[in-house]
Amino acid sequence: MSNLMSGAKMLLECLAQEGVDCFFGYPGGVTLPFYDALYDHHIRHVLVRHEENAAFAAEGYARATGKVGVCCATSGPGATNLVTGLVDAMMDSIPIVALTGQVTSKLIGSDAFQEADTFGITRSCTKHNYMVKKVDELPQILHEAFYIASSGRPGPVLVDIPKDVFQGQGHYQPVTSIHLPGYKVFTEGHIGQIRRAAQLIWESERPFVYAGGGIIAGDACAELREFVELIDAPAVNTLMGLGALPSHHPNFISMPGMHGSYAANMGMTHADLLIALGVRFDDRVTGRLAAFAPHARVIHVDIDPAEIGKNRAADVPIVGDVKRVLSKLNHLLSETRPHALVRKSWWEQIRGWQQQHPLIPVFSDTEIKPQHLMAEIDRLSGGQAIVTADVGQHQMWAAQLVRFNEPRLWINSGGLGAMGFGLPSAIGAQFARPDKLVFAIVGDGGFQMSIPELATIASYGLPIKIVVMNNGYLGMVRQWQELFYNNRLSAVALDCFPDAEKLAGAYGFKGRTVEKPQELSPALEEAVREAGPYLLNVKVSPCESVYPMVPAGGAINEMVLGPPQPVGVN
Numbered sequence: 001m002s003n004l005m006s007g008a009k010m011l012l013e014c015l016a017q018e019g020v021d022c023f024f025g026y027p028g029g030v031t032l033p034f035y036d037a038l039y040d041h042h043i044r045h046v047l048v049r050h051e052e053n054a055a056f057a058a059e060g061y062a063r064a065t066g067k068v069g070v071c072c073a074t075s076g077p078g079a080t081n082l083v084t085g086l087v088d089a090m091m092d093s094i095p096i097v098a099l100t101g102q103v104t105s106k107l108i109g110s111d112a113f114q115e116a117d118t119f120g121i122t123r124s125c126t127k128h129n130y131m132v133k134k135v136d137e138l139p140q141i142l143h144e145a146f147y148i149a150s151s152g153r154p155g156p157v158l159v160d161i162p163k164d165v166f167q168g169q170g171h172y173q174p175v176t177s178i179h180l181p182g183y184k185v186f187t188e189g190h191i192g193q194i195r196r197a198a199q200l201i202w203e204s205e206r207p208f209v210y211a212g213g214g215i216i217a218g219d220a221c222a223e224l225r226e227f228v229e230l231i232d233a234p235a236v237n238t239l240m241g242l243g244a245l246p247s248h249h250p251n252f253i254s255m256p257g258m259h260g261s262y263a264a265n266m267g268m269t270h271a272d273l274l275i276a277l278g279v280r281f282d283d284r285v286t287g288r289l290a291a292f293a294p295h296a297r298v299i300h301v302d303i304d305p306a307e308i309g310k311n312r313a314a315d316v317p318i319v320g321d322v323k324r325v326l327s328k329l330n331h332l333l334s335e336t337r338p339h340a341l342v343r344k345s346w347w348e349q350i351r352g353w354q355q356q357h358p359l360i361p362v363f364s365d366t367e368i369k370p371q372h373l374m375a376e377i378d379r380l381s382g383g384q385a386i387v388t389a390d391v392g393q394h395q396m397w398a399a400q401l402v403r404f405n406e407p408r409l410w411i412n413s414g415g416l417g418a419m420g421f422g423l424p425s426a427i428g429a430q431f432a433r434p435d436k437l438v439f440a441i442v443g444d445g446g447f448q449m450s451i452p453e454l455a456t457i458a459s460y461g462l463p464i465k466i467v468v469m470n471n472g473y474l475g476m477v478r479q480w481q482e483l484f485y486n487n488r489l490s491a492v493a494l495d496c497f498p499d500a501e502k503l504a505g506a507y508g509f510k511g512r513t514v515e516k517p518q519e520l521s522p523a524l525e526e527a528v529r530e531a532g533p534y535l536l537n538v539k540v541s542p543c544e545s546v547y548p549m550v551p552a553g554g555a556i557n558e559m560v561l562g563p564p565q566p567v568g569v570n
């Protein structure tokens with residue numbers, strides 16, 4: 001059965017077929033026919049205040065659920081404003097579909113008003129992109145876009161739609177199957193390689209599990225847990241993988257890398273076998289690559305063949321869906337498990353490193369330490385809240401100190417490190433999970449990049465708890481200037497910040513500033529009790545730095561564990 005309708009209606013029909021319940025966007029001239037069709041449709045459109053934030057909100061939705069997030073922008077400036085979000089989704093493998101309007105087909109190439117080469121511009125920052133030429137192509141392209149975004153290694157797909165395609169009439173044919181001859185996803189993993197992996201695991205005395213965002217994207221958390229328990233190995237979750245193994249799990253060590261824990265980085269350095277699962281050997285994890293895990297053989301499981309051997313050669317490369325590979329591996333391991341598996345001395349060493357330099361919060365009687373703030377958020381979350389972060393020091397302290405007992409609770413811009421991400425991604429997450437307590441932890445810099453979204457939060461009454469870790473600086477840049485540029489602080493002081501109570505009040509919700517340590521718990525509790533949104537501006541010690549820290553270019557066992565000691569005066 002087919003149905004004659006406009007391209008705009010057809011697009012909405014396709015979104016409904018894909019199970020889209022809400023999407024994030026901003027209208028304009030060429031998308032007018034689409035917004036007109038939307039007027040009568042049940043799908044919820046969330047009007048953000050800047051297109052970049054539509055992409056970030058779509059990511060927040062996708063990261064909180066695993067479903068495809070959708071954003072929409074008009075041609076020209078609307079479409080170019082999406083680009084940062086597309087790059088972000090590409091770097092972190094997040095499934096989003098971006099819909100952009102384009103000028104009428106016959107004007108393309110004429111420098112028409114609000115024309116931009118969206119297809120060309122977004123080619124390198126999407127997993128795939130399309131330009132729709134005829135209205136009848138729309139359903140096929142749309143369903144392909146959702147399939148590509150969510151299958152294999154997830155990522156952003158953009159569909160550029162000229163105005164005449166929105167306006168044209170066509171027959172809507174539901175698309176029931178998708179065949180893309182050039183697009184193959186290898187899911188199973190080679191059984192011979194999986195056997196070799198099992199053998200290496202039993203031969204290893206010091207195995208170490210390095211698990212990343214791929215575990216969450218691949219819905220493989222239960223398999224990961226079974227795996228680490230079977231082989232009794234210590235495990236880290238990368239910045240993208242936090243929550244893959246519950247933070248309270250006895251085998252969980254912490255995050256590794258530039259601001260990872262001493263035990264995580266020492267464990268990787270001394271391991272004789274690194275089991276890398278859904279990770280990409282990111283430079284922020286490996287530090288100086290030549291010195292990374294120097295004694296380890298490597299098993300690397302990833303769904304994207306391009307990741308295998310990209311940064312570190314694998315002794316046992318396995319291309320496949322990490323969920324399926326791990327379940328086969330777990331099966332093999334439980335059949336071949338040696339009678340008494342003893343990793344006693346390895347665990348003693350790991351526990352020793354943990355005790356030597358634990359990741360613990362720092363407190364003061366006179367000022368709020370950033371770590372104190374994270375410890376309080378951790379207490380109120382109890383490992384259950386969704387926590388989004390912006391980019392900078394607060395992101396690293398949150399990753400170190402806030403615990404996550406489930407996947408999809410920790411939402412941050414890992415690969416791109418895009419400031420301005422924290423607040424709009426919280427909007428997407430709160431729409432996706434209205435039942436959840438959502439904290440948006442942002443720096444005073446990043447917050448000021450996303451202030452317009454306070455209007456979105458207010459107009460939809462989203463009960464997001466916005467916590468500004470206000471150190472008066474672009475903190476992470478200040479830290480690098482202090483440590484590596486002789487403390488010559490250049491263009492990092494943020495000496496003007498709005499009054500939080502007045503700012504939130506101007507949008508019709510509550511806000512407050514705290515600066516005394518004793519005020520912090522009651523203020524956070526009040527924010528959580530409040531039924532609506534809340535803006536809490538927390539003035540923290542201005543010059544605290546994040547430790548441990550691996551200086552750029554250093555090996556990960558060459559951590560700086562704390563601030564330089566002042567030179568003594570006799």
Ligand SMILES: Cc1ncc(C[n+]2csc(CCOP(=O)(O)OP(=O)(O)O)c2C)c(N)n1
Binds near residue numbers: 394419447474
């Ligand atoms: C869009 C963007 N511009 C610049 C940077 C570079 N950068 C990384 S961290 C940082 C400082 C962030 O300051 P703030 O938001 O106050 O957070 P803090 O580090 O103090 O926690 C900057 C400027 C970035 N990551 N993203």
